[in-house]
Amino acid sequence: MLKHVNSGVKMSGKYCRFCSRPAAVRIRYSGLLVCKNHFMEYFEKRVLRTIRKYKMIQEGDKVLLGVSGGKDSIVLLHILADFQNVLKFEVIPLFIDLGIQLGNYSRISCKVVEENCKKLGLDVNIVKIQDEYGLSIDKIFTKKLKRPICSVCGLIKRYVLNRKALEFSADKVATGHNLNDEATVLLQNIVNTNIDLLSKFGPVQPALKGLLVGRIKPFFETYEDEISLYANFKSLDYVDIACPYSEDALSLKLKTIITKLEDIRPGSALTMVRGFYKKIKPLLQGAQEEKINKCKICKMPTSTEICSFCRLKQRIAKQILSTTS
Amino acid sequence: MLKHVNSGVKMSGKYCRFCSRPAAVRIRYSGLLVCKNHFMEYFEKRVLRTIRKYKMIQEGDKVLLGVSGGKDSIVLLHILADFQNVLKFEVIPLFIDLGIQLGNYSRISCKVVEENCKKLGLDVNIVKIQDEYGLSIDKIFTKKLKRPICSVCGLIKRYVLNRKALEFSADKVATGHNLNDEATVLLQNIVNTNIDLLSKFGPVQPALKGLLVGRIKPFFETYEDEISLYANFKSLDYVDIACPYSEDALSLKLKTIITKLEDIRPGSALTMVRGFYKKIKPLLQGAQEEKINKCKICKMPTSTEICSFCRLKQRIAKQILSTTS
Numbered sequence: 001m002l003k004h005v006n007s008g009v010k011m012s013g014k015y016c017r018f019c020s021r022p023a024a025v026r027i028r029y030s031g032l033l034v035c036k037n038h039f040m041e042y043f044e045k046r047v048l049r050t051i052r053k054y055k056m057i058q059e060g061d062k063v064l065l066g067v068s069g070g071k072d073s074i075v076l077l078h079i080l081a082d083f084q085n086v087l088k089f090e091v092i093p094l095f096i097d098l099g100i101q102l103g104n105y106s107r108i109s110c111k112v113v114e115e116n117c118k119k120l121g122l123d124v125n126i127v128k129i130q131d132e133y134g135l136s137i138d139k140i141f142t143k144k145l146k147r148p149i150c151s152v153c154g155l156i157k158r159y160v161l162n163r164k165a166l167e168f169s170a171d172k173v174a175t176g177h178n179l180n181d182e183a184t185v186l187l188q189n190i191v192n193t194n195i196d197l198l199s200k201f202g203p204v205q206p207a208l209k210g211l212l213v214g215r216i217k218p219f220f221e222t223y224e225d226e227i228s229l230y231a232n233f234k235s236l237d238y239v240d241i242a243c244p245y246s247e248d249a250l251s252l253k254l255k256t257i258i259t260k261l262e263d264i265r266p267g268s269a270l271t272m273v274r275g276f277y278k279k280i281k282p283l284l285q286g287a288q289e290e291k292i293n294k295c296k297i298c299k300m301p302t303s304t305e306i307c308s309f310c311r312l313k314q315r316i317a318k319q320i321l322s323t324t325s
Numbered sequence: 326m327l328k329h330v331n332s333g334v335k336m337s338g339k340y341c342r343f344c345s346r347p348a349a350v351r352i353r354y355s356g357l358l359v360c361k362n363h364f365m366e367y368f369e370k371r372v373l374r375t376i377r378k379y380k381m382i383q384e385g386d387k388v389l390l391g392v393s394g395g396k397d398s399i400v401l402l403h404i405l406a407d408f409q410n411v412l413k414f415e416v417i418p419l420f421i422d423l424g425i426q427l428g429n430y431s432r433i434s435c436k437v438v439e440e441n442c443k444k445l446g447l448d449v450n451i452v453k454i455q456d457e458y459g460l461s462i463d464k465i466f467t468k469k470l471k472r473p474i475c476s477v478c479g480l481i482k483r484y485v486l487n488r489k490a491l492e493f494s495a496d497k498v499a500t501g502h503n504l505n506d507e508a509t510v511l512l513q514n515i516v517n518t519n520i521d522l523l524s525k526f527g528p529v530q531p532a533l534k535g536l537l538v539g540r541i542k543p544f545f546e547t548y549e550d551e552i553s554l555y556a557n558f559k560s561l562d563y564v565d566i567a568c569p570y571s572e573d574a575l576s577l578k579l580k581t582i583i584t585k586l587e588d589i590r591p592g593s594a595l596t597m598v599r600g601f602y603k604k605i606k607p608l609l610q611g612a613q614e615e616k617i618n619k620c621k622i623c624k625m626p627t628s629t630e631i632c633s634f635c636r637l638k639q640r641i642a643k644q645i646l647s648t649t650s
Contacts, residue, residue: 191597271516
């Protein structure tokens, strides 16, 4: 986690580790002091190292990147666009319009994504879930499903990303999940003893030919506040307001636990996420093996007969029918 | 975790689940409302169920109970004294005088333990580590060992409890570790990815004939605030001040994380501790098997040649010699 070195105060001897400029940032878990430029260099190198360490991208890959407009995916968009030449791959940005009219959220987000892509000379692909699947988060929210709205939204995004990746013949799907997100999910799954999800925890989700495109998380080992700082140093334009539906999300509350843990023992999220993935997850393998089928309706992957996305659509359709009858 | 039902306010319909008395307590994770008497009954039954569930005590057992004078061990002392007839075993209280003169801590604690034992008609055994091993926490603290003082103290208590249990031919050693303690240790070992300690996590530590007496934690599934409330309802006398050395203890800071987690999602500590023990720990078995030897100096169990307790004594003796030479 980061702590700004207070630049308003005269700091004797607080200089960048790599040059003679005054330090602008102190990386708390390592104690490293760096200037603005060297922080950006450090940040980019760190992400590149994560991509290489977990063999996330291969030469010639087409990587579909889900860009929501939030800081994580916007920073990832810029970083991956930069890395295209070094790693020899192609990034394809995809914006999913979830149909959130509340606070003009989806419209604002879409505009931000389009502008960032334009600056980078990238074509953005837009999927309006209202047009393609007859759904919108606004509509789903009124249906009062038992499942929390954030969980429904996550399901839709995962489904659409995979479906579009298959349509575009992409080799990978990349998302902006950061270290704090991963530590939160890990904690949540430990609290719930969800062995199935724990055994799938990691920076890379394997592909399943013709059904599931492999997923990668280049920010798996990058703290959220480092991403914010990078976005600010680079003056990137991103959507700085939380989704209007996320207010009461359990995951957001649990995230504050990770922040507190990090305050008490800097570096905790990193050692926990990395250590669990490296040493504990392999021991959970084979705890639960599940068979993957093709959904009878949409042909997308599912462990049952009909996938969760189609079941969601059915449930909503049923509710609409019962209301109008 | 518990929340008192405010008894000063007229509460329409807030009655005990089991009788017609007004509710005095609401068990937050289950929503159960109970009066003072039924809370105590509920509490005792719960501990008895834990003892039976994990087969902690067998008929005829001699159980050595480490009593520090704090609320956990004082409540456990009273509960085990009560259970002696039902479960047909004998409880032997042991107080370890750690030689903490700061704030008169050891003296006050000893007096509290003696008085509680007297009330219960039990003989208390007192081990003064200064007399038996030439050590005291006050003395060790000044030596500035690399290991935190709480960790050194824990080592000494574990050692003395086991050694005395062997001397008394006790069948079990019982300690007052509660659910919050266990959840904290679990979180700490997950953050540190300490597979060795994680694979030993649980309410019962097995015995090793002639070397290690089996350890039991009857409060493994009991929240700390339930123990406090029980102590207050029963008007038990216990040491209510924290050890003067514990102020900066990492474990105390981590414990606040568990409290926060419980605030966000009541019942989290219970599902986490129970679920980890039941479903994840068995998968970690065999991850690291260690050979247990007899310490060359004191003949107590160790995984190396000389046990940690004797090494601690050697280190302190060496420091004393180097200071006086």
